[in-house]
Amino acid sequence: MGCRNISVVMVIFILAAPALSWRMYRLRRSxxxxxxxxxxxxxxxxxxxxxxxxxxxxxxxxxxxxxxxxxxxxxxxxxxxxxxxxxxxxxxxxxxxxxxxxxxxxxxxxxxxxxxxxxxxxxxxxxxxxxxxxxxxxxxxxxxxxxxxxxxxxxxxxxxxxxxxxxxxxxxxxxxxxxxxxxxxxxxxxxxxxxxxxxxxxxxxxxxxxGYHTLFNTELESTEPAEDDLEEDHFKVTPPISTYSLGFVVSNLSEVKCSEDGASSESPIVRVWARQELQEPMQDVQKKIKRVLDYLVDYWNVSYPLTKLDIVALPNFSAVKPADNWGLIVFKEYELQHGYYGIAQELVYQWLGSWVTPRWWSDAHVNKAVAGFLAASAAISIDSGVEFEGKWPMTTLYSIYYEFSKRYPHSRITAMKQETTCSKTELVLRMLNFTLGADTFKKGLQKTIEHREYKTFVSNDIWEALTKQAHLDNRLCESASVNEIVDSWITLDRIPMVTVIRSYAKGTATATQKLYLRERPHDVPDQEKMLWWIPLVLMRQDRLNFANTSVSKWMKKVKEVELENLPDANNFIIVNPEEIGPFPVNYDQHNWNLLANYLLTEEGRMKIPVYTRAKLLHDAWNLAYAGELSFATAFNMTLFIQYERNHLVWNPVFTFIDHIGRHIDMSAVHKKFEIYVRTLLTPLYEGLMNNQHEDEDKSTGNLRTLAKTFLCKAGYKPCVEEAQSVFKIWMDSPEPDNGNPVANQFICPVFEWGTQEEWDFGLQRVMNFPESRMKSERTYLLKTLAGCPVQAAKINRLLNLTVLENNENFTDNDISLILKMLSGSSHGYMVLFKFLQQNWDTLKLRYKDREALWDNLISSATGLFTTQEGYDMVSQLYVQHQGEFGTAEHIIEKSLKNIKEETKWSNENLPVIEEWLDNLLSHNQANGDKFMDQ
Known part of the structure; x- marks a missing residue:
């Protein structure tokens, strides 16, 4: 792990505290x-x-x-x-x-x-x-x-x-x-x-x-009068503390009087402070804090380090995150009234953050990852995951998959890089908790803070403590270290994918790893040199036990390993179940078929847990999009969804429908895809509508809303008719400009599938929009007027009015918004391209001094095509007007490069998608079934 030298900062600390052992402070590379x-x-x-x-x-x-x-x-x-x-x-x-x-x-x-x-x-x-x-x-x-x-x-x-x-x-x-x-x-x-x-x-x-009182890190020692109607508060000396953990609040907020079962004379004394009006809503906060404290005291095996803890609900507190002073935590008011996670995250910092402190800001990010992981664990343990609705860590995980599979992650934005890297570190901690075992992981974190009170740590102190405990518990071989494992994940702004190809006759499989790239082209430099320590946790159909997360084999920064003693060809295997590690897994075709067929059975959906069902679906689609798997296989993996009602499994489906739908909407395949979407979602939506009840959980309502939104987008007739009936109320209003009685969810279906008259009505409302009403309402109307229609006449009417006629009701910002919305679908950017082509001279002259709008116009009109037809159209425009693009010259050149790459994808995948859809639709037509039988 590199040379071990004594840093200057370390020398200072040792000299400042000469009684401390040099051995304790040998430097570990952080x-x-x-x-x-x-x-x-x-x-x-x-x-x-x-x-x-x-x-x-x-x-x-x-x-x-x-x-x-x-x-x-x-x-x-x-x-x-x-x-x-x-x-x-x-x-x-x-x-x-x-x-x-x-x-x-x-x-x-x-x-x-x-x-x-x-x-x-x-x-x-x-x-x-x-x-x-x-x-x-x-x-x-x-x-x-x-x-x-x-x-x-x-x-x-x-x-x-x-x-x-x-x-x-x-x-x-x-x-x-x-x-x-x-x-x-x-x-x-x-x-x-x-x-x-x-x-x-x-x-x-x-x-x-x-008339005010002061809350500080420590208890008030005395108060004495000062001049000019002032008072001076003196506080007990703090323990050794970093400057950033120091804090105070001077206010006349009131202490919340909690019920007797929430109050306690035991250490620490916990007090909650809020404005008078929030006294009743804050009654349960102290109980929540004590529950979290009990969990963390048990987890760290160390009592809360101070004798008191003041929690302040600060009105109109605008900071992005709470002020986690030691012994005095300041929250926004609403943060204390919902769930346990936010409270737990700040309380973790009372141990690891204030009592034991990161030596420098780079180590603070690992501190944040530990706090996030333990806060989620506490919240799940206390309320059985109700707060997260099961979404932790999947929501974070999917965004990590998406971001790190780009050619240029984070778009080179430093703040985004730090946030995603911290999130990935939290997922790595979760991986270690599974693979080392929760008890070993817990003892390792305990060792991190053991005998380190009032001192500092570097990141490697955590990894070394986990390594020692893993060796003691025989959860990691002596030649391996957590330092090496974590280093391979944190230092690369990427994630791997694992491909498992089985040899059924031998009962073995070859597992290979490589960089996971979803975004094309796959031309990232040095990708062959990128290797990870990857834990291969394996489930087999003949011995399903998802509670056992022991590692079958580690890929120790090697490209390939062999898995042995696998089941016969009638039984599938699953690698990385429950998303134990942040990496997707591909299989040979036969194993994918076994999984798809098993999920179509009631036994399969009962025995394979929710996270793993979601993972199999998510991996298949994303691997197909990346060019690593046939789309026929990915579509086959959706067939079990007709029986699925868990929102966690459905959530990635909506993302895939949207992403693939946008990509293929210029092709003839798209109409068939819309039929598939309606076939997929109609049973779900109708079932959810027929089983509504007051006590249903929030996730069920969200799932119903999502299903309806996507059905409306796919032209589901009952949805369109409902939207039109609600919209008619507005159209029949004697003074329609005074307000909009139509909920946002109904507007897009009307503008997309409704009549020209309905769309024109919406256009008039934008043009006549009163100054007295909220501008956000007008913005939403304009976005839907531009982004929802599929008819060229509606889009051309809007472009003629705003761009050619320079109607005074529309600003340059409005035009930019319209261009952005038109780039969201092929209906929009195709009409926009033809509009640019037909009105080139006029537009070029009009925007010669408005470079930002001109660049925006060229980008929106040329950058989104995905087929050879689109490439030919844009290429012809480029040749016809070469040298006339001005500031947008590099934009159209980039567009041509991107379209060429997308064309390759379309040529490879659209025939496969169309054949699969044809088989599905012909089978349904012949049998009157909603899905193919397998």
Whole structure:
């Protein structure tokens, strides 16, 4: 795993705590999820001085929205230097004249040091104090730095918020002041060593107006009067803590009085704070928190590290994520009222995050993945997965499959890369929990924080702890390590696919791995060198036991392994059941046929669990789309869906219908595909409609809605007729521009399958749209007017009106929206292409000074074709007007390249799809059945 050197940061930590063992701090190379983290453009401080403790006094001026105070920092010199470097935000004013720096002499007295100069580094949050003489290595030093700053409305640093309490006819406005220091915003409030590895105690005092109270990381020690109707709160000294875990809330929120069975005098004391109006809805929050705490205490095998925990439901709190201060967690109000997952995720950070802290921001992403995994485990354990409706981790998994199978994952967007990589790490943790065993995995995580309280960790500390436990429990061979396994998954922005080809006569199979690429062309550089540690967990039809997740064989970064002792040719195998690892699996044709036939039986659908049924369907379709499997096989795998009623199995089906439907909608096959969709969905929808009841779960209602939406899109007659009857109410209204009585779900079916008169009515509503109504309603109408119709006359009418006639009711933004919507289907972009072709000279002249619209027009009109016919049309346009495309020259060249690739796909797959659909439809017609018998 690379050379083991002692890092500078590690040396500092050891010198700061000399009693700690060197052996404990031997460096392990940390797997850096993003190499560097551009989202945290931090300036790492020099390492000659380390903080030992802070004393912080802060005074709030709520009228001027300012604060002032001072910070005292005790420091130790570990390497010769003549300067002090601190983080201090550019907006923080430092009183340089009043600043004092001293050395603690052997006589116990303070000896003031003469400051040579003080610099604020331009464009960096740094304060540098220079001295004439060098500091003494091993010496103790102190600094007192006065400061002033502003309280802001955004949630970085120290911010103000407001809310209104209803009080009869006289509603009252209240304000509060709170902090959000993660990841590096403590420097906005006071000068400090604002890095996670520096963990020291804080002694904090906060001056506030009377009538407010202050919540802090630790308990209130005392309150004393201050001048000008102020009071000063003094808090108990914190344990060693990182600056980002520090936090406080000054407010007049009320403590929620929970029922007796929710209250407890046991440690920790849990208190919930909210505005008065939410006292009743928050009654159960304390119980939920205690349930999660009990789960996590059992999981970590360590008590909650503090004596108290304050949970605040902060009104109008706009931060993306809660403020997870140690002992004081701040949530949005609604986050506390729904489910366990959000609460659990923040509580995990109280152990791994605050008590034991990531050494640097790169390790924080692994911390987040652990928190996500444990939060999901807690939520599933407490409420049996009701909160997730079974969607964890499938929703995340499918998005990971899609993103990492692109030629260019994340579209080169750093924020997206970090989020998807973190999600993938969470899935890898889930994989390890299965393959190492839940008990081994749990003990390994316990070892991660064992004897590490108030200290820091790097990612490899987690992997090494898991490795040691796996070796002890014989869950991993001695020559293998979790470090190697995880490294292969995290360092590659890709995922693998495994192909299993069985040799039925020998009872063996060859499993090969390679890069999974769904997006064409498959021309990713160095893909042959990409290899993973892949656990092959195997189920066999003659011994089905989905509770056994032991690994049959590891693919140890090798391209091929052999599986032995497999069943005969009458029995299927399933590799990677329940999506244990984040990778799809392909099989030989016979094994796929065995699976398809088994799922058509009631026994098969009962014995194969939901996640695995969904996986088999998902893998087959995506492998077919990637060119790894025949579409005939993928379609065969859908035949059991006629009997399926679980929303988890159906959810990927809707995605596939949409994706494949869009891809083939220019071809003659599409009409047959729509019949197939109606045949597939009608029994589902009608069954769900006939069995509606008040107590049904939310997922059933969502499944019914999805089925109806796709049926409407496929021209299901009852749906279209219902939509038209509702739409007629609007058309018959004496003042139709005053409001829209039609639900959004009915509008698209009317514009797609309804009459020209109905569509014209919608167009008039957009053109006559009153300024007084919400613009989002007009936007939705315009989107459906452009994106839903299949008739060329409707689309041409809209293009003539908006593009050629320059109707004053439509802006450039409207035109951009119309172009975007037309690119969503072949009906739209085909009409748009012909419109461009016929009106080239006029359009070229009109948009010569509107380059963005011109580029958008060329992209929408030429970029979506998928057949040879489309390629020929676009190629002819390019030749006819070569040199006239201007800024869009590269756009049409890219379009031609993409269409050529899509044409190959169409030539290979459309005949297969059409033949399968023909067989299905002729069989149905002959037998009056909805599906083929197998």
């Amino acid at each position: 797997i850096d999820l993003s190499a560097t983290n551009p989202l945290i453009p931090d300036s790492k401080l020099p390492t000659e001085l380390v903080p030992m403790n802070y004393t912080l006094r802060l005074e709030l001026n709520v009228e001027r929205l300012t604060f002032e105070g001072y910070v005292k920092i005790a420091m130790t010199c570990v390497k010769r230097t003549n300067q002090i470097n601190l983080h201090a935000h550019q907006d923080l004013h430092i009183d340089e004249e009043s600043m004092e720096i001293w050395r603690h002499g052997d006589d116990g007295e303070r000896h003031l040091l003469k400051i040579r100069r003080i610099d604020r580094v331009p464009k960096k949050p740094l304060l540098v104090v220079y001295f004439h003489d060098d500091f003494v290595v091993g010496g103790s030093y102190g600094a007192r730095v006065p400061f002033k700053g502003g309280i802001w409305e955004n949630t970085d640093g120290l911010f103000q918020g407001k809310y209104t309490l209803s009080d009869g006819e006289h509603p009252q406005e209240h304000q509060y002041f709170a902090t959000h220091f993660r990841p590096h915003n403590a420097r906005r409030v006071f000068p400090c060593f604002d890095e996670p590895s520096y963990k020291v105690p804080f002694k904090v005092s906060i001056v506030r107006p009377k």
